[in-house]
Amino acid sequence: MDKRIPVIIEMFYTLSCPSCKILQRMLDEVLPTFGDKFVLKKTMANAPLGMIKTMKLGIHAVPALLIDNEIVFKQVPSKQDLINKLNIY
Numbered sequence: 732m733d734k735r736i737p738v739i740i741e742m743f744y745t746l747s748c749p750s751c752k753i754l755q756r757m758l759d760e761v762l763p764t765f766g767d768k769f770v771l772k773k774t775m776a777n778a779p780l781g782m783i784k785t786m787k788l789g790i791h792a793v794p795a796l797l798i799d800n801e802i803v804f805k806q807v808p809s810k811q812d813l814i815n816k817l818n819i820y
Contacts, residue, residue, distance in 0.1 A: 740796065742794060742796050750793070754807045761810065768820070799820070
């Protein structure tokens with residue numbers, strides 16, 4: 732039986748960010764179609780740990796999306812761009 736480790740998707744967000752809500756809805760819609768291939772982790776950018784991570788990664792605005800610790804989007808992508816990027820993994 733093939734037990735692959737899921738790819739980690741990390742979304743940096745803030746509670747007051749309207750674009751973050753759009754990206755969250757898009758991820759909620761798209762990720763289930765990939766089964767258990769991905770695990771979504773959400774990090775609040777303005778929480779202490781989130782601030783340290785965003786500074787280390789050079790993230791200055793939210794939403795930001797990382798796949799496998801690599802920044803892939805620094806804004807809300809189109810749904811098709813998101814699907815195309817996820818298909819690579």
